[in-house]
Amino acid sequence: MEHTGFFPPHGGVSLKQLAEHLGVELADEASSEVVIRSIAPVYRAGEGDICYILSRKNRVELETCKASAIICLPALKSFIPEHIPVLLSKKPHTDFALxxxxxxxxxxxxxxxxxxxxTISPAAVVDATAKLEANVxxxxxxxxxxGAEIGEGTYIGANALIGPGVKIGRNCSIGGGASVLCAYLGNGVIIHNGARIGQDGFGYAPGPRGMIKIVQIGRVIIQDNVEIGANTTIDRGTMDDTVIGEGTKIDNQVQIGHNVRIGRHCAIVSQVGIAGSTVIGDGVQxxxxAGLNGHIHIGDGAQIGAKSGVMNNIPAGERYAGLPARPLWDFLRESAEIAKRSGARDKKDGSAEHD
Structure with missing residues (x-):
């Protein structure tokens, strides 16, 4: 693999060490000392690279693969060329990430x-009453x-804004140009460049001379090990809190309205919009x-398809898709029926033109 220099290859880890680190089986002990330095996709993996496969669909790419090792399910081992060492894993995607x-x-x-x-740059502005632990x-x-408080090992990027009274835990990273206001962050939180946390939410009441702004005096609470993508916005609560649960991962350009409560270990992909006071359970994807209406409840483990419009509650464990969102199989059945009718109509129109 040709490295750009932004993320240079590792000094080297032997396959034996890597297998022990992941808790997986090295299929051939003779390859224990093979050195791995970087990751790569199957189609261009070369010496020192490791890649992974999840299905037989990669068979064609494997014919020219020059990786130093591959992570795969035990059932797929027979498809790997004999010259490539194999790490046998029950969860190859996860182990590749690790x-x-x-x-x-x-x-x-x-x-x-x-x-x-x-270190603290002399070109930064740190209020005299702020409290920074060691190695910030x-x-x-x-x-x-x-009055801001920042825990040990946390990094604050260039031109970031940390508001008065904000509390940030240990080993966090706040990207360049991000702003964190009216918020409490746990440990291990990552906020990428340009994200906006804790600004006032969208709230107005109609008045005789137009819209009257409703004050937003709540907070944003971000629990441990949350990651928030670039240019995502999370509004503070109106009177209560906006809460992002432990381990949740939020992509770039997501909008989360005031008083929204998101559970633990959720995954929210780019350009999702969540209106105010919606409650999302644990493990939701x-x-x-997708767009979510306000004041609704999404149950634990629910999955919502891309570009869906969610107007009402979704029960725990259900899979919904479409606009308006409905159970996945209903959506797929309706889509198939529409495609069938459209095909029949096009065929009829074509026959009429031929006549």
């Missing part, structure tokens, strides 16, 4: 701009407001560009 984190830890958080990210890094142009 491998990437081991080989390229610097790619797991927003990029730092100084040689020593655990603050890049040039960042502003830390009065929401596809890109």
């Amino acid at each position: 491998t990437g984190a081991l080989l390229h830890p610097q790619a797991m958080r927003p990029v730092t701009f100084t040689s020593n990210p655990a 890094g603050v890049e040039p142009g960042a502003i830390i407001g009065a 929401i596809g890109g560009q």
Whole structure:
């Protein structure tokens, strides 16, 4: 693989060490000392690279694969060329992700701009009443407001804004240009460049001379190990809190309205919009560009398809899709019927033109 220099290859991990780190089986002990330095897709993996496959669909790419190792399910081992060592895994996608984190830890958080990210730049503005623990890094142009508290090992990117009274836990990363206001963050939180956390939500009451702004005096609570993508916005609560649960991952350009409560370990993809006061359970997955109405409840483990319009509650464990969103199989059945009727109509019109 040709490396660009942004994320250079690792110094090297032997397959034996990697197998022990992942808790997987190395199919051939003779390859224990093969060195892995980076990750790559199957089609262009070369010496020192490791890749993974999930199905037989990769068979054609495997014919020319030059990887130093492949992670796969035991049932797929017979498809791997004999010259490529194999790590047998029950969860190859997850183990590949863990491998990437081991080989390229610097790619797991927003990029730092100084040689020593655990220092406070003289070009940053840190209020005298702010409390910063040891090894906090603050890049040039960042502003830390009065009474803010930032935990050990946290990094604040260039031109980031940390508002008065904000509390940020330990080992967090706040990307460049991000703003964090009226918020409490747990440990291990990652906020990418340009995200906006804690600004006032969209609330107005009609008056005789137009719309009257409703004050927003709540907070944003972000629990441990949450990751929030670039240019995502999370509004503070009107009077209560907007809450993002532990381990939840939010993509770029997502809009989360005031008083929304999102559970633990959810996954929300790019350009999703969630209106105010909606409650989302644990383990919910929401596809890109879906829109959720306000004041509804999404049950634990529910899955919502991309571009869906969710107007009403969704029970726990259900899969919904479409506009308006309905149970997945209903949506697929209706879509198939529409396609069938459309095909029949096109065929009829074509016959009429021929006549």
